[in-house]
Amino acid sequence: MLGAGAAGLFLAANLKQNALIIEQNEKVAKKLLISGGGKCNVTNENINKNSYLCDDYEKLENTLNEFSYKDNLTFFQEIKFVKIRNKQFFAPNSKMILDKLLRENKSKIILNTKVLKVEKSQEYFKLQTNKGEFLAKKLIIATGAISYAELGVSDIALQIAKEFEIGFCDFAPALVPFTLQKDEFFMKNLSGISTDVVINDRFKGSLLFTHKGISGPVVLSASLFWNKGKIKINFLNDFKINYKENKQASTHLPLPKAFIKEYLKANNLEDLAMNKYKDDAKNIINRLYSYEFAPAGNLGFNKAEVCKGGINLQALSENYESKKHKNLFFIGECLNVAGILGGFNIHFAFASAMKLARYLNKENI
Numbered sequence: 001m002l003g004a005g006a007a008g009l010f011l012a013a014n015l016k017q018n019a020l021i022i023e024q025n026e027k028v029a030k031k032l033l034i035s036g037g038g039k040c041n042v043t044n045e046n047i048n049k050n051s052y053l054c055d056d057y058e059k060l061e062n063t064l065n066e067f068s069y070k071d072n073l074t075f076f077q078e079i080k081f082v083k084i085r086n087k088q089f090f091a092p093n094s095k096m097i098l099d100k101l102l103r104e105n106k107s108k109i110i111l112n113t114k115v116l117k118v119e120k121s122q123e124y125f126k127l128q129t130n131k132g133e134f135l136a137k138k139l140i141i142a143t144g145a146i147s148y149a150e151l152g153v154s155d156i157a158l159q160i161a162k163e164f165e166i167g168f169c170d171f172a173p174a175l176v177p178f179t180l181q182k183d184e185f186f187m188k189n190l191s192g193i194s195t196d197v198v199i200n201d202r203f204k205g206s207l208l209f210t211h212k213g214i215s216g217p218v219v220l221s222a223s224l225f226w227n228k229g230k231i232k233i234n235f236l237n238d239f240k241i242n243y244k245e246n247k248q249a250s251t252h253l254p255l256p257k258a259f260i261k262e263y264l265k266a267n268n269l270e271d272l273a274m275n276k277y278k279d280d281a282k283n284i285i286n287r288l289y290s291y292e293f294a295p296a297g298n299l300g301f302n303k304a305e306v307c308k309g310g311i312n313l314q315a316l317s318e319n320y321e322s323k324k325h326k327n328l329f330f331i332g333e334c335l336n337v338a339g340i341l342g343g344f345n346i347h348f349a350f351a352s353a354m355k356l357a358r359y360l361n362k363e364n365i
Helices: 006-014 030-038 057-065 069-075 094-104 156-163 182-190 217-224 257-266 279-289 344-362
Strands: 020-022 041-044 052-054 082-084 088-090 108-110 115-121 124-129 132-136 139-141 168-174 194-199 203-209 213-215 231-234 291-293 306-311 328-330 337-339
Touching: 006 020, 006 030, 006 094, 006 344, 020 132, 030 094, 041 069, 041 344, 052 057, 057 344, 069 344, 115 156, 139 156, 156 168, 156 306, 156 328, 168 217, 182 203, 182 213, 182 257, 194 217, 203 217, 213 217, 279 291, 306 337, 337 344
Parallel strands: 020 108, 139 328
Antiparallel strands: 041 088, 052 337, 082 088, 115 124, 124 132, 168 306, 194 203, 194 231, 203 213, 231 291
16 A cells, blocks of 8 residues: 555554555655644544545545545544534644554554565556565555645655556645735735635635735635635625714624724725715725635645545445556545535544445455
């Protein structure tokens, strides 16, 4: 197996037989250890296919149905999780999750071993590495994607898919902050300020203004489904503006005063009493219910929590085996499945690994 991250270690922990795990880094599960701010948000009570972007929702749904959030928590039952907003489950620290995976792991792990090329030689897969050649009858790819480059990431999964002519989509940054175009530069003056918003009538949560653009949980989740073009932000939620009010806009509107003042200034308006605004000004203020603009882009792979793209589910069987090449499997983040913020991605990594573990155990492989 290639990769000793979340998916690879979870698979090994649930296999009846031993495997050999090849990991290119000097340590295992480096990304898992920093996830959730070091507290590893392993799952979410609202796990469902609609919280993901993928190429085969039926296959995704089948996997999620077979490994619920309760199944996830049961595996880690000795850990006392803290349940917080949006029904997310955090461990006291990520190391507890890793320690559990390693305790259950019966497989040998070889570190600092970089795979250079994979070929098929009769019934064996031949792996060329910086430490020599390995042969495997069954090969499982759990190498993740290419976000957080400083963690020692790899696109070897896509290289293998290309070599074996397995369908895939190039990796792209996901769960990543947006950058701004000129008309929205006023937001850069609000760095460090946050406010609750609704984006695209779907994602509700905290938006954080930064010196480079906008971030925060709601922005990261919305970025998963963004593919250029406009987004729509409701800054006022269900608040009803009262234009008969004698209070100034920065006091009346339920937003940080600094935001209101910068927004008015950017639109050549003064901070007046609400009953002083004319119709044209009211139209500008009302835009806060549906503020549309096109982000300039995003901050790229180094700031992305995960990647979208990867090996297409449609190219794989229900058990994540290549339809073209028997005994070649893919699990985890290298697959063309990405979830919103809140434990969805780690859960899928575990769920896909469990699906494969049950298959291999049943086949007594």
